[in-house]
Amino acid sequence: MAYPAKTDRDSILATALEQVESEGVENLAIRSVAAKLGLAPNALYRYFESLAALKAALAEEARLQMLEIMQKAAGRKGPSETIRAISEAYLRFAQQRPRVFALYLKTSGPDSHTPQCARNTEFFLEQVTRVYGEEQAWKASHALWAFLHGLAVLLDAGVLPPEEAFTSLKFGLQIWIDGALSSSKHR
Template structure:
């Protein structure tokens, strides 16, 4: 036999590792969507028997969790930034960027946590939460209030991402055409505004929209903070 087996595809048969598996999985999801990520397909992509994957993830579900973790791990948070609002803005844009980079993985980010009790989630998923709490407490919020702020903030952020991805239609170029085409199908009688707003929908600027929403929310939250530290000046 030749020196390299050159299996169906992929590398010349070095040892596998969790990172390699997850990376390939994410690659596959990015390229062909979540449905394409089956154990067999991933095995084929790695030039290995599908069963070998179970050494690196207990389940398909666990594998999906791993992929989600991988996407989130690219977020860098600095919990000691004195300008908490700026830091939250930075994080928000970072997450948005990841979402746009891996749109097919977004359902995972949003959906997997729903099936796992908070405390049992992969640590990578919990770290942002912890770090943001720390950031907020350092900024002067009472711990309990930090939790409220976190919820308002992260809620808005996830919501925005879902919104943006829904409108963007993952398809790259023919965006506008597709969008208008779709809207054109709507009965004009029942959907006058949606149809009228088709051009506006096509010009959607997610980044600006996010920034604007954050501005409203963060200044509102800040108002709470000053009101509170002024009021209960123990």
């Protein structure tokens, strides 16, 4: 039996992401995604065995989108400028797409060490290594990621208005980069 042309994995993911962006992941349902595609819910189960499987695929899609945004921001910049660019892109993604960003951070359960999650971590670590060197890269990347995530959470909660969050980002990045310069003098 042939599947309708408008039913494919990418169409389902795109429609589900739209729903997450407008209504939140907590309101995501197989039935509502199917309805938006003009299909019976059973058609989606051919691609995703459950709502949990669809959410896991959406988290992977959010991670892929974040990686593409960070790679584009990095371009061919020098090490410090790359860190600034990917950090700003990360925070901008969190600000502009908070519900998709929440999916990006979803790392509990069976999807916690997915290939896409590993690719994002590798890319981030490679950029940090360019600034801090291999010996301190893991610690430095955790510190930077925690800083970025903290700003994203404060921004989403309304504790920091966008202009203050981005000003704090610049200030914190300067301290982080200065720390790399300082630690390289002591090596």
